[in-house]
Structure formats: C-alpha cells, structure tokens
Amino acid sequence: MEIAYWNKEIETIDRDSLKHLQLKYLKETIGYALRTSLYKKRLQKAGITSPDDIKSLDDLKRIPFTTKDDLRESYPRGLLAVDIGDVIRIHTSSGTTGTPTVIYHTQQDLNNWTELLARCIIATGATRNDVFQNMMSYGLFTGGLGLHYGAEAVGMMVIPAGGGNTRRQIKLMKDFRTSVIHITPSYALHIASKLEEFGVSLNELALRKAYLGAEPYSENTRRKIEDLLRIDVYNSYGLSEMNGPGVSFECVYKCGMHTWEDNYILEVIDPKSGENLDDGEEGELVFTTLRRQATPLLRYRSRDLAYILPGDCECKRTHRRLSRITGRTDDMLIINGVNVFPSQIEEVIMQFPEVGHNYQIYIDKQENLDKLIVKVEIYSKLFTGDLAELEALKRRIKDELRASIVINPTVELHEPGSLPVFEGKAQRVVDKRPAL
Amino acid sequence: MAKQVNVFLDNRPGRLKSVAEVLAQNNINVRTMTLNDRGEYGLMKLIVDKPEKAYLALSEKHFACALKDILAILVEDKPGSFFKIATVFFKHNINILDAYGYVVESGKEAVLCIEVKDIPKIKEIVEKEGFKILEEDQLHEL
Numbered sequence: 034m035e036i037a038y039w040n041k042e043i044e045t046i047d048r049d050s051l052k053h054l055q056l057k058y059l060k061e062t063i064g065y066a067l068r069t070s071l072y073k074k075r076l077q078k079a080g081i082t083s084p085d086d087i088k089s090l091d092d093l094k095r096i097p098f099t100t101k102d103d104l105r106e107s108y109p110r111g112l113l114a115v116d117i118g119d120v121i122r123i124h125t126s127s128g129t130t131g132t133p134t135v136i137y138h139t140q141q142d143l144n145n146w147t148e149l150l151a152r153c154i155i156a157t158g159a160t161r162n163d164v165f166q167n168m169m170s171y172g173l174f175t176g177g178l179g180l181h182y183g184a185e186a187v188g189m190m191v192i193p194a195g196g197g198n199t200r201r202q203i204k205l206m207k208d209f210r211t212s213v214i215h216i217t218p219s220y221a222l223h224i225a226s227k228l229e230e231f232g233v234s235l236n237e238l239a240l241r242k243a244y245l246g247a248e249p250y251s252e253n254t255r256r257k258i259e260d261l262l263r264i265d266v267y268n269s270y271g272l273s274e275m276n277g278p279g280v281s282f283e284c285v286y287k288c289g290m291h292t293w294e295d296n297y298i299l300e301v302i303d304p305k306s307g308e309n310l311d312d313g314e315e316g317e318l319v320f321t322t323l324r325r326q327a328t329p330l331l332r333y334r335s336r337d338l339a340y341i342l343p344g345d346c347e348c349k350r351t352h353r354r355l356s357r358i359t360g361r362t363d364d365m366l367i368i369n370g371v372n373v374f375p376s377q378i379e380e381v382i383m384q385f386p387e388v389g390h391n392y393q394i395y396i397d398k399q400e401n402l403d404k405l406i407v408k409v410e411i412y413s414k415l416f417t418g419d420l421a422e423l424e425a426l427k428r429r430i431k432d433e434l435r436a437s438i439v440i441n442p443t444v445e446l447h448e449p450g451s452l453p454v455f456e457g458k459a460q461r462v463v464d465k466r467p468a469l
Numbered sequence: 470m471a472k473q474v475n476v477f478l479d480n481r482p483g484r485l486k487s488v489a490e491v492l493a494q495n496n497i498n499v500r501t502m503t504l505n506d507r508g509e510y511g512l513m514k515l516i517v518d519k520p521e522k523a524y525l526a527l528s529e530k531h532f533a534c535a536l537k538d539i540l541a542i543l544v545e546d547k548p549g550s551f552f553k554i555a556t557v558f559f560k561h562n563i564n565i566l567d568a569y570g571y572v573v574e575s576g577k578e579a580v581l582c583i584e585v586k587d588i589p590k591i592k593e594i595v596e597k598e599g600f601k602i603l604e605e606d607q608l609h610e611l
C-alpha cells in the first residue's frame with residue numbers, strides 16, 4: 034500500500050531522535066509554564082526554576098500532576114503564559130460544577146494544532162480532492178473548528194455543516210458529493226437510518242470515509258457503520274485540554290490511534306498510585322503539551338482510561354498507538370458527544386425550590402441518538418395544584434439545563450417519594466444505552 | 470367558595486387506587502373528578518363532600534395536593550342550557566382554564582365547575598346574568 038504523509042520526516046522519525054526532540058520541546062514548555070502563576074509555584078517547589086533544570090525526560094516525573102480542578106481554579110488567567118495580546122483564540126469547556134476551564138492559543142499554537150489535523154487526515158488516505166463535511170459543533174466546542182482548519186490546510190473543500198439538521202446534512206452530502214465526514218458515532222448511525230426516509234440511496238452519495246470521535250464506541254459499532262454506509266471509519270481521540278481533536282488518530286491500517294508524540298508526552302499511569310505503566314497496560318492517560326505557548330499543561334490527568342499498543346505499525350509512523358478509550362476514572366457522562374457531569378445537572382435542579390432533593394438521570398438510545406431524561410420530584414409544600422405552573426416549571430428546568438450542559442433534556446415531574454433514594458451522584462444515573 | 474382538591478399523580482398503574490383508598494378510609498364521597506394526562510404525570514381534580522378533610526388526609530399520606538377555589542354554577546339539565554352559559558362567557562370575554570360538570574338530578578339540575586383567573590370578578594358577572602353560584606356548603610346539600 035502506498036502510504037501518504039503530511040510531514041514524513043516527523044511522522045517517521047526514529048524513537049531516539051523523537052525523544053531528543055521531546056526533551057528540547059519540554060524545556061521550552063517549562064519556560065512558558067514558569068510564566069504562569071500556577072506552575073511558577075509548583076515548579077519552584079519541585080526545584081525547577083529554569084528550563085535548564087530539566088536534564089532528561091525522566092525529570093518530568095519530578096513535576097506533580099495537573100488536574101481538571103487546577104484548570105478550574107486557574108480560570109480565567111492563572112494558566113496564561115503569554116501576553117494576552119498574542120492570544121488569537123480561546124476555547125472553553127464546562128467543568129464538573131459549572132466553573133469553566135479555558136485554553137488560550139497563539140497563532141503558532143493554532144498552526145501546530147492545524148498541522149496535527151492535516152497529518153491525521155492525510156494518514157487516513159484522504160487527499161485535497163476530497164470533500165469534507167464537518168458535522169461536529171462549531172464554537173467553543175473544539176471538535177468543529179479543529180478539524181475544519183486541518184481540512185482546509187490539506188486543501189479539501191470543507192462544508193462547515195455543524196451538528197444536527199439531518200435532512201440538510203443529507204442534502205449537502207448528496208449535492209456536493211461529500212466524500213469524508215467528521216461525526217459522532219451515534220449521529221453516524223442516525224444518519225444511516227434516515228437515508229431511506231429522505232429518499233436517498235447510497236449510490237447517490239460519494240461517501241468513502243468517516244472520522245468518528247467525541248464519544249466512546251466499540252469495534253462492532255465501527256463495523257456496523259462501515260457496513261451501513263459502505264465506507265472506512267477511522268477512530269479519533271482528543272480532549273479540549275490538549276486542544277481537542279488531533280491528539281491521536283488512526284491511519285489507513287485502522288489498528289490504534291497514532292499519538293503525535295512530538296506535540297504531546299503521553300504517559301499511562303495507575304490512577305490510584307500515580308505510577309507509570311508499561312505499554313500494553315491499561316491506565317489513565319496523562320498528557321504534557323510540548324508545543325503550546327499560551328497554555329502549557331504539564332502531566333495533565335485526562336481521566337480517560339486506555340493503553341498503548343505495543344509494536345510497530347505497518348504505516349512506518351513511529352508515534353505510538355493508543356487503544357480505544359475503555360472508560361473513565363470519574364462519573365463523567367458522554368451524551369451525543371457532549372461531556373456532562375451528574376453534578377452539573379444536580380446543581381441546576383437544586384436551584385428550583387419547587388422540586389425536592391431527589392432526582393434521577395436516565396439515558397437511553399432513541400433512533401441511535403442519546404436521549405437524556407432528568408426526573409425530578411415535585412416538592413409537596415410548594416405545590417399549588419396549577420397545571421400551567423407545573424408545565425412552566427418543567428420548561429424552566431429544561432431551559433436552565435440546556436444552558437448549563439448544552440444538551441436538550443426531557444424533564445419529567447414525579448410524585449414526592451416516588452424516585453429511588455440513593456447515596457451517591459453516580460447511583461442516580463441510569464444508563465440504558467446498550468453496552469459498547 | 471366551592472373547593473376542588475387537586476392531586477399530583479405519577480402516571481402509572483396503582484396511583485388512582487391509592488388516592489381512592491385514602492378517600493374511602495376517611496369516609497369521603499366523590500361527586501365527580503377529572504384527570505389531566507401530561508405524559509409522565511397527571512393532575513387529578515376532585516369534587517368531594519368534605520374537601521378540607523380530603524386535603525388533610527391526602528397530605529398526611531404524602532400526596533402533593535392543593536385546595537383550589539372554583540366557581541360552581543348551577544345550571545338546568547336540559548338542551549340549550551350549556552349554550553346559555555357559554556354565551557355569557559363569550560359576551561364578557563371570560564377565559565376558562567378548565568371546566569367540567571356533573572348532573573345532580575337528571576332533567577333538573579346540573580353543576581358546571583369552572584376554573585378562572587379572577588374568581589370574585591367573574592362570580593359577580595355570572596350572578597348578574599342570573600345564574601346561581603354555589604358556595605361550598607350549598608354544593609353538598611344538593
């Protein structure tokens with residue numbers, strides 16, 4: 034098979050040279066980190082006051098982990114390492130309790146990010162002659178803009194369709210001969226099931242590849258989508274703290290996601306002890322940015338569980354491959370590609386005196402899409418008996434939830450004492466979605 | 470003013486029976502009832518002979534319930550009677566939130582229960598048009 038590369042030199046660099054490069058970039062990153070209030074303190078405590086205190090990659094272990102809480106506590110400027118005038122974009126995401134986190138980007142940061150996505154796209158065998166329809170949400174969510182810039186860099190014709198509006202998506206795919214799509218697995222299944230309803234056959238489409246990310250899914254789901262749409266599906270992994278998509282991506286061999294190790298140091302640790310694990314051992318993924326000026330992150334704990342696939346890939350890329358994400362170390366839910374913590378839902382519900390303190394979060398599949406149902410109990414003492422008020426309450430809860438978690442939930446009102454009583458947040462979640 | 474007992478109920482088998490059981494145990498007689506289905510829940514509206522007692526008994530059993538004032542209009546049980554009162558509503562631009570009725574004595578008397586926003590004002594209008602509005606005690610003497 035003819036293998037195409039975007040940046041062959043870096044993508045096939047030998048491991049020793051790669052480590053050398055990592056050390057050089059790590060020192061640069063430490064230089065930026067020392068300009069942030071969070072890391073200045075932390076690094077000093079670890080005896081690191083200058084990039085020259087990093088002598089080898091092993092010195093990374095002297096640096097404590099960074100967590101999502103650190104990012105929240107540093108909001109909005111505690112992790113900013115450059116002049117605000119040099120920042121050209123930010124992306125924010127909501128934290129577990131509604132406090133957001135922010136990642137700043139300089140022009141060079143965005144150029145690096147774009148290059149990673151160009152590498153990913155070319156690695157899947159796509160070319161500038163492909164038509165790329167991006168069905169991920171644009172805006173603060175990183176999934177849309179990330180791939181968008183990468184696809185433009187490759188020279189593809191980009192259709193920035195964003196998420197939703199299935200009828201229009203299918204029409205765009207048909208009218209503009211879309212050949213590559215970027216989509217969540219659940220939405221891909223949904224679109225496949227709707228083609229017939231909208232009177233479009235696969236023969237009328239030019240589709241050949243799909244990039245699937247933002248949600249965990251199984252090998253069986255990949256095969257199902259490949260069969261239904263007669264395409265090749267490539268797995269994509271990223272997290273907003275590490276820019277977004279483009280951290281790890283599959284090549285034409287579809288056997289694990291190459292992680293761009295010239296841009297990220299990837300560690301796999303035992304989530305309990307924090308000890309580093311060997312390739313092949315499943316643990317929590319920990320990332321260090323190597324090429325980000327505006328928001329350097331050192332040993333960031335992703336809370337995603339996976340393992341590194343040992344051995345070489347036939348594509349000759351030397352950047353190690355990541356398995357599918359096998360789980361989370363926290364109670365985060367992924368609903369139609371959007372990250373939601375039960376605590377965010379709880380916080381919204383508790384603002385309403387008209388509802389009791391017990392609630393249940395119920396998730397199911399409806400026409401291949403995730404459906405979130407939030408069940409609350411009404412509070413007897415504030416019950417007025419008025420139907421219009423009940424319906425208005427439901428609407429208000431729904432609107433507040435939508436504003437907070439960016440998902441449109443169904444809100445159900447229930448009798449006091451009718452929902453099961455639990456101790457923990459996670460137990461209030463009933464996930465009826467079929468197992469991966 | 471006539472009272473109606475509103476009860477919030479989950480929409481699942483057995484809930485009506487639970488309400489009926491409490492009413493029966495407290496020797497409360499149901500004159501009429503309606504049920505609004507809103508999907509996962511329903512709102513039950515009861516006209517009973519002892520609304521306050523019913524409200525307390527249901528509250529004690531942890532039902533979400535409320536006592537609501539309604540207008541109970543005495544009408545004749547014959548063709549055209551409903552048209553007569555509906556015309557009054559129309560003439561005075563009265564918006565009805567909910568309405569239901571029941572026959573007290575076939576061919577003679579019926580009661581039309583209506584829920585409206587401004588009860589005292591509408592009571593006055595309807596009475597001026599020659600209709601009798603029943604007070605709570607009168608409602609249960611029929």
